[in-house]
Amino acid sequence: RESLMQVTAFAQKYFSDQLLQTDEGKSVGLSYFRERGITDESISKFMLGYCNSSWDDFSKHALAEGYKLDFLDKSGLSIVKKEENKMFDRFRGRVMFPIQNLTGRVIGFGGRIMSSDKTKAKYVNSPESEIYSKSHTLYGIFQAKSAIVSANTCFLVEGYTDVISMHQAGIHNVVASSGTSLTNDQIKLIRRFTPNITILYDGDSAGIKASFRGIDMILEQGMNVRIVLFPDGEDPDSYARKHRSQEVIDFIEKEASDFITFKTNLLLSETGKDPIKRANLIKEIVQSITLIPDKITRT
Numbered sequence: 001r002e003s004l005m006q007v008t009a010f011a012q013k014y015f016s017d018q019l020l021q022t023d024e025g026k027s028v029g030l031s032y033f034r035e036r037g038i039t040d041e042s043i044s045k046f047m048l049g050y051c052n053s054s055w056d057d058f059s060k061h062a063l064a065e066g067y068k069l070d071f072l073d074k075s076g077l078s079i080v081k082k083e084e085n086k087m088f089d090r091f092r093g094r095v096m097f098p099i100q101n102l103t104g105r106v107i108g109f110g111g112r113i114m115s116s117d118k119t120k121a122k123y124v125n126s127p128e129s130e131i132y133s134k135s136h137t138l139y140g141i142f143q144a145k146s147a148i149v150s151a152n153t154c155f156l157v158e159g160y161t162d163v164i165s166m167h168q169a170g171i172h173n174v175v176a177s178s179g180t181s182l183t184n185d186q187i188k189l190i191r192r193f194t195p196n197i198t199i200l201y202d203g204d205s206a207g208i209k210a211s212f213r214g215i216d217m218i219l220e221q222g223m224n225v226r227i228v229l230f231p232d233g234e235d236p237d238s239y240a241r242k243h244r245s246q247e248v249i250d251f252i253e254k255e256a257s258d259f260i261t262f263k264t265n266l267l268l269s270e271t272g273k274d275p276i277k278r279a280n281l282i283k284e285i286v287q288s289i290t291l292i293p294d295k296i297t298r299t
Contacts, residue, residue, distance in 0.1 A: 001130055001131055003068070003071050004071055004074060004075050004130055004131045005105055005107070005131055006067075006071075007067055007071045007072060007075045008075055008077070008098075008105075008106040008107060008109075008131070009105070010062065010067060011058065011062070011075075011077050011106075011109070012047055012049065012096075012098045012106045012109075014049075014061065014062075015049025015051055015058075015091075015098075015109075016047060016048070016049040017049075018049060018050045018051065018052055019048065019049045019050035020043075022050075022052065024050075024052050024053065028050065028053075028093075028114050029049070029050030029114070030050070032114060033095065036165075036237075036241075037165070037168070037241045038161070038164055038168075039168060042167060042168055045143065045167070046097065046098070046140075046143070046160075046163075046164055047098045047100075047106070048095065048096065048098075049095070049096035050094075051089060051091040051092055051093065051094050051096055051111060052092065052093070053092050053114075053115075054089075054092065055088045056078075056087055056088045056089055057089065057092075058077065058078070058091075058092075059072055059077070059078040059087050059088065059089055062078070069087065072087070073087075074129055074130070075108075075126065075129055075131075075132075076108075076126045076127040076129060076132075077089070077090060077091070077109075078090065090111075090126075091109060091111035091124065093114055093115055094111030094112055094113050094114060094124065095111065095112050095114060096111050097109065097110040097111070097112070097139070097160040099125075099126070099132065099137060099139055099178070100141070100143075101131075101137070101141075102141060102142060103142070107131045107132040107137070108125065108131070108132035108137070109126050110123055110125050110126075110139070110178060111123065111124045111125075112160075125178070133185075134178070134180050135183040135185050135186065136185045137178075137186070138175040138177060138178075138186055138189055139160055139163055139175060139176040139177075139178045140167075140175045140176055141175050143167065143172065144163075144172055144173050145193055148173040148175075148190070148193040148194050149193050149194065150173075151194075152194050152196060153173060153194055153196040153197070153198055154173055154174070154175060154193065154194050154196065154197050154198070155171065155173055155174040155175070155199075155200055156174075156175060156176070156177065156182075156197055156198070156200065157175075157176050157200050157236045158176060158177065158178075158202075158235070159176055159235075159237065160176060162176060162235060162236040162237045162240075163176045164237075165236065165237040165238075165240040165241055166236055166237075166248075168240065168241075169243075169245045169249075170245040170249070171248065171249065174236075181210070181211065181213070181214050182211070182214030182215075182217065182218070183217075184221075187217055187218050187221050187223070188221070190223075191223060195222070195223045196223065196224045197218055197223055197224070197225050197226070198225075198252070198256055199211070199215070199225065199226070199227050199228070200228045200230065200236045200252070201227065201230065202230050202233075202234060202235035202236075203229055203230055203231060203233065203234065208227075208266065209266075212263065212288075215227075215263075215288075216287075216288055216291055219259070219288060219291045219292050220291045220292075220293070222293045222294055225259040226256040226257060226258055226259065226262075227257055227259055228251075228252050228255045228256050229255065229262075239251070259288070260285065260289060263284070263285060264281070264285055267281045267284060267285075268281065
């Protein structure tokens, strides 16, 4: 575990140096972050970086610094093809978002591709390892934990840049599930700091319905869930960039609605007067309510 942690810490410094001190890093990575309105302060706070586009630059550098190939392989930073005697960098040509654990140590990475090559995944995450498990991890939890406690609520968003833009808008009690659907372990992680979760969605109703299962899991843990829907075509990142901090805070305050009410209204808008659909709607809502452990809340 410790060796893997040391490799990821070394990689984070390497990627940061690449971003800030190499021509490719500045022209590709840094200009992307600038375009997204990400400030120097955020780049340093979230330890953002860049992995250059050569095949094995990082891996070679790490080996030259004395890091073992075995740990580069296990951490997923390098992809090793032993039978062909080859290795290459998993994250080449990507801007890097280090993923930290509760104590702030880097345990994995998310990388966003910079080329327009449609055959490659837009985002790549570190694979599961002894130190990194996607389902136990929330992006931004290290930066957010004290703000979650003092605000007694946690905002849940989808992506890395949503978290960073919200921080820049002065809202620090925010974490992301990084593209995975919410798991029990992630919910328990939030519950250590607050029983209140507010989920911030962009206005895509198919995506919201797909997440109902995750919200039911939050209710089962006896937590309070509120939902905020951003206007069509907006997500927390774009909204936070277009509005002043206070406007973002006011919008969330005004729009947040209790999950059961929200679910009822969303489904009602689709059922119309059809009695069968209405009966199914009631079944759906009752199922969510039965999950709430506290008797008074349930009533």
